[in-house]
Amino acid sequence: MKLNDFNDLFLKIQVEAMASTIEPTVDSIYRKICRFYSKEFYTPLHQVFELPFRTVLLNLLEDRHQSQNLEDEKFINQIQKILDPNFEEEMEEDLKKWIERIEEEEMKKRQSTKVDTSNSSNPAVVSKTYNIENDEQEDDLSGLYDITS
Secondary structure, three states: OOOOOHHHHHHHHHHHHHHHHHEEEEEHHHHHHHHHHHOOOOOHHHHHHHHOHHOOOOOOOOHHHHHHOOOOOOHHHHHHHHHOOOHHHHHHHHHHHHHHHHHHHHHHHHHOOOOOOOOOOOOOOOOEEOOOOOOOEEEEEOOOOOOOO
């Protein structure tokens, strides 16, 4: 091989490598995964190319996911999305229902804690007044203990 032929071959391969970096192809992605497997598992690259691609990819993914916490919510959600394409929509719908239920419970609590102050004979009613001049709060407890009955 002449030097000019070698330079031409080198340039063509360099252009192909740069092009596959900018816009990856199936072949370039395959080579990248094999290189990563080779580094990760200390296997010579030419031996990795001889392995079935499914084996290479499965081992890489298992190794990657093994290091993740199985109780990690993001990881579990990612698995759910793979298993059920409608998972994300269902999660959003469940969240909306949960928020609505909480809001309804809060409304019920507010309505049930309102005290009827219109009935002055109700012994549970305590009227509070605030004296601006003395800057103190006064409680009117006169209705609590009805000694006339």
